[in-house]
Amino acid sequence: MKKSSLFLFLVLVNNITNAQNLTRSDIGYQIGENYIMFQSMYLNPGSDGIGVTWDLSSMTDQFGQIDVTISDNTSLFPNSNAVMAMSIGYNDYFNITNNSIEVVGGDFNGGSIKNYTNAQTFINFPITSLSNFTDTYESNSNGGSEVTLGNIHEEFSGSGTLITPIGTFTDAIRLKQTRIQSSTINSITQIDTTISYLWFKAGVHHELAVLQTIKSTLGDGENGYYTSADPALKMEENQLFNVSIYPNPTSGNIQIKSTENILSLKIYKLSGELVLEKDISNSLGIELNIDNLNSGIYLIHFYDENGATSVKRISKI
Template identity: 25%
Template sequence: MKKVNFFIILMLSSFLNAQVFDVETIKYSGDDNNRINLVILSEGYQESELADFISDAEKFTSTMFAEAPFSNYTNYFNVYAVKVPSNESGADRPSTNTYVDTYFNATHEAFGKPYLLYYEVDGYSTNNTEAKILSVLADNTPNYDVGLILVNSPDYGGSGGSFPMAYNGYWGNNVIMHEIGHSLFDLKDEYYPGDELASEAINMTKETNTNSVKWKNWLNTNSVGIYQYTCDTGNCADWYKPHQNCIMEKIDKGFCSVCKEGMVARIHELISPIDSYLPSASNIEALNFPIDFSLSLIKPNPNTLESNWTLNSNVFANNLDEVSINETDLVEGENTLITAITDNTSLIRIDDYETINIHTVTWSINYSTLGIETISSENNLSIKMYPNPTKNTINFSFENGNNSNLKIEIISLDGKRIKTLSLKNFETESVNISKLNAGVYLANFYSDNALLSTKKLIKQ
């Protein structure tokens, strides 16, 4: 997971004094190093109001994790609250000449927009607010992934950017979720955000071809379509969105299916579902049979993780968190046990996703000494097979973190091996299958002779 740049922290510390505040844990799911850590900073709460801030932070957390896909992946998040006191309550509002002394200089009507609640936009740029935010996060919660600012103001407002900000009023919790959609998941507004912010994204496109649009697999499901943006100015007519009732447009709605898919894919990029595994140290000696191998997984709710265990390229077990290896299971010399974890969530309809997102742990067992020589883990293995279905040519591409090669076997349903090829890391290879009979075939993917995945190949 990407963390704050510690070079920046060191630079900030050279001109900002460390500001250490009380931190409360709102939600703890596990080790910060394998969780998405949301940190909520108080703004416009006086010292006497910090108990109210914690209550507001708890209400936001409850609201957020009752909403899909956060509810499905609640175990992937930690939430912390940093009690940063302000000298005065509230936020600035320039139109009424209202200015209050708050820590992060929260200001309504930022950049002339009535509902934009932001910092550092009332003329006092010498406050260097963004540096203050970075410093507070670094000094108090250095493992943060997203810093949120909750403003003690009854007036509707919020903003995205590097540090999502929202008021604490009636719709405040929904506003923060909307803004996190921008900041953490790179979702676009589904009301027209203006020409300067319009671009290709998870939920925004110029593509109108139903066979090519990026959310094609969701069309006509859950009201997903290709809807033109509307507005009075700019180039909004060039752009299209997937839904007409998504929280990225209307704050009282939930996330649409396309946004949920993009959010889950982002969670998978940030977090491995493998929290830990045993044995976890090399050169383990004096192990007695049976030898136990186990995983501690971060499971979605409901659990959609699937595990595939292979021993020496043969399927050994499926959908188990622990297996036992007996002496009779091993061959003399080197043995390889691999577990491959995929998430079979219905929230994802990305083509070949079950082969793109694989997390593995590999154990090498030398039977002659009954010792585990090496243990390695490999995340974010990417295997792509396209187009599928196809008439003439199928393309394979492969990326992984340890530069191992990939072996691919194309097999007919009656078990006959049709084609075997080797694919190097970061390479793409095209295979001509025009002479094959139309029908369904299996493509088996192996790394270091261990079966990682099987994918149906459809020849038209």
């Protein structure tokens, strides 16, 4: 009995240890990337744990789509380095570092401005199976007439496979956020408690899906959305045949060396968008110019004469 208990304990520890760790380069918003939010009804978010399958395939875009662009047009908030611009006219401003993603401001069509006097932490890096933090934040809107005080708690909620209407994403992780905030305007205070579940996968630089419930003094609600991403795209590096790239990071030209004859290559954004395709005549080495690509992280897929594919990650600066 003791031996069996020890075995189960070791299996549990091994599963937790093998849960994927995510960094800024894995899931942090990237300048120049675009994606779509499909606004959906709420579904049961499923259980916590390691090796879970979350089936959200019945989500629909019945409430419309929102186009999202991540840009560096951050002049409105000098303490930000990325802005999430949405087709509905609202923009969120972030300060993204290797340690965290913080919300520092917001605006609606350049008019109504939200200033954070104490930034709201959205994510702390790295995300591990032990991730757990609490943060406070404060903001004011409408020229200071509306003041919001809040507390956010975030914790690792599981890892496994996520299924959305877009496709099946293996090696996904889930975070749970609990946010309690009070907003006061004209002496009237509204108190909201929002519980959100967010799914991520290394190589997709935005959330794959979000489900949330809201309990408020003005009424309760629930909603969700899933996003566009290519589940079939190989997001991780692999070496089915050896390929070296230098310099990496690069500002323009790169040298590519391979142990196999390369027939062609394709370069993808981490969102899954194909940005460059090139045929090569059975070469073990080439020089490639990527001056026309925006700064960011890309995946290069190399195809050899035997049909094998090797994937390398490259940083354009």
